[in-house]
Amino acid sequence: MFNLILFGPPGSGKGTQSEKLIEKYGLVHLSTGNLLREEIANNTPLGLEARNIMDKGHLVPDEVVIGMIDNSLEHHKEAPGFLFDGFPRTLAQAEALDKLLLLKNAETDLVIILDVNEEELIKRLVNRAKTSGRSDDADENVQRKRQEVYKRDTFPVATHYQKMKKLVHVDGMGEIDQIFQRLCSIIDKKRKSTPQ
Numbered sequence: 001m002f003n004l005i006l007f008g009p010p011g012s013g014k015g016t017q018s019e020k021l022i023e024k025y026g027l028v029h030l031s032t033g034n035l036l037r038e039e040i041a042n043n044t045p046l047g048l049e050a051r052n053i054m055d056k057g058h059l060v061p062d063e064v065v066i067g068m069i070d071n072s073l074e075h076h077k078e079a080p081g082f083l084f085d086g087f088p089r090t091l092a093q094a095e096a097l098d099k100l101l102l103l104k105n106a107e108t109d110l111v112i113i114l115d116v117n118e119e120e121l122i123k124r125l126v127n128r129a130k131t132s133g134r135s136d137d138a139d140e141n142v143q144r145k146r147q148e149v150y151k152r153d154t155f156p157v158a159t160h161y162q163k164m165k166k167l168v169h170v171d172g173m174g175e176i177d178q179i180f181q182r183l184c185s186i187i188d189k190k191r192k193s194t195p196q
């Protein structure tokens, strides 16, 4: 089993790169953002609650997203590995994931952080807003709030995995394919040294 976390600030390209990585490596894609947007599209009570929170640029409560990940892991018992995209986003989520994987006799093998400067992040999110139909994209103030929440609540997750010597930085600036090649070379190196 190979478990990868793709980490980085909002707009750093986690979703974009995840689509390409799951195709190449056959990992199961677990995006908490996508799971929450499905709930919103289906008008479930959870979706209605999540939408209010996401539209303000805040994080959905830990117990909600941890529950969603727990369910998804249960649904994919035979998976060759998982790509976690946008999760964990708080220290409590990281600790919960460590425990859930341990129950499967597994662990996080690699955490990649996409480094992108804030000016470029806002530019990308403003662009995404033109086509995404995402209500949390619509307002630049909300996008700035999300960057603030990332620095305060999410960045400590990077330190957590750095202490465990699992964190690798990748330059997330440039062409999408160029960044994909950078990611693949790090993943290939790690997979060679990890028993499958």
Ligand code: B4P
Pocket (backbone or CB within 6 Å): 008, 009, 010, 011, 012, 013, 014, 015, 016, 017, 032, 033, 034, 036, 053, 054, 057, 058, 059, 060, 061, 065, 085, 086, 087, 088, 089, 090, 093, 124, 125, 127, 128, 136, 146, 172, 173, 174, 175, 176, 179
């Ligand atoms: P997410 O769905 O995780 O999305 P994101 O952080 O906004 O963006 P991502 O980094 O995936 O960027 P993308 O590839 O789209 O989060 C949405 C919200 O859900 C959160 O704010 C939060 O409220 C909630 N949530 C999700 N997970 C949660 C959790 N675990 N706990 C609590 N709350 C949670 O790229 C952005 C744009 O840039 C796209 O338009 C893309 O086309 C473009 N782009 C990508 N790479 C590019 C490049 N190299 N050059 C130019 N443009 C590029």
